[in-house]
Amino acid sequence: MKLLTFSTWCLALLGWAATTGSAADLKTRNVVLITTDGLRWQEVFQGADELLLSKEFGNVGNTNALRKEFWRATPEARREVLLPFLWGKVAQSGQLWGNRTKGSEVRVSNGRNFSYPGYNEFLTGYPDPKIDSNDKVLNANTNVFEWLNSKADFRGRVAAVVNWDVLPWILNAPRAGFPIWSGFEVPPGTQRLPVPEALTEMVEHGRTIWSGVLLDTFVGYAAKHALRELKPRALFVSYGETDDWAHEGQGERYLRSAHNFDRFLGDLWNRCQAQPEYRDSTTFVITTDHGRGPTPIAWKNHGREIAESSYMWLAVLGPDTPALGERSQTPLVKQAQVAATVAALLGEDFPRAFPQAASPVPGVIKP
């Protein structure tokens, strides 16, 4: 009996080591999960859609100038000019999933295709059918950052910088216990991430466009500050202008937000490489909360009634990820797999603690 228990335990351990690796075998010591709300897989893999560059469907003022910037003859050239970091550095040294034209699909599995269900799914590792609105309700589910912060190796080394006023509720900030910066009111009991007074003052006067979403530039500044001052081992950063400009039907601003997100990724990556705590030991996991409908009209929206908005994308760049570039003919990747992937890169087994959580994405970690 004792022997059986021991061998079962050994087998379980071997299986775990095969899928997640152990911290000792991994070069990754830090993970940054970076998202931009509602950026379509179509822009990621094909660059600017011609209809978004038009007056009629993208509400563009100077179409000639915008075409000069983002229109090219092939999807490959268009995506490179729109997202130079993703198609330069990440495509060369990391991996990208989600190009449906090449047999690679990444999908939301919550069936709702809007934000709270999506953030819950990738942060906690499973879709929760009880979540059916974007209301500020404290999430009952434990997210991977909260779980990491409960472990001795990570306690006090976890942080989040978020753009949307609902995210501290989705993260259940008071219970999660790690510092969060949002630029908005947070639920009582939240540990706030300190930022320079100048940023707080600018944000106070800078909430001029949307009532619950910040301009990405403030988020980028806070994220760089957090990296420099707090040196977290697990950091979540959420961008979001892509979603709001798309809802407004502003093609130019949607594309510029995507371009700016990519620039932020490159900037943050270079900063990591310049900091000894992060150099060659940091993995970026980059994704979104949902897709959107097709052009010419439905691209503005997403949700249960727009089936195409369940398709999304995922990119990973770091020292343990084989440089397979743009993936093709892959098994379906579920949004829910992101949480366990973040943990696995740090040598931790999230599904062992939360059996309902999806497993890490295969191929992210060198065998």
Ligand SMILES: [Zn+2]
């Ligand atoms: Zn939206």
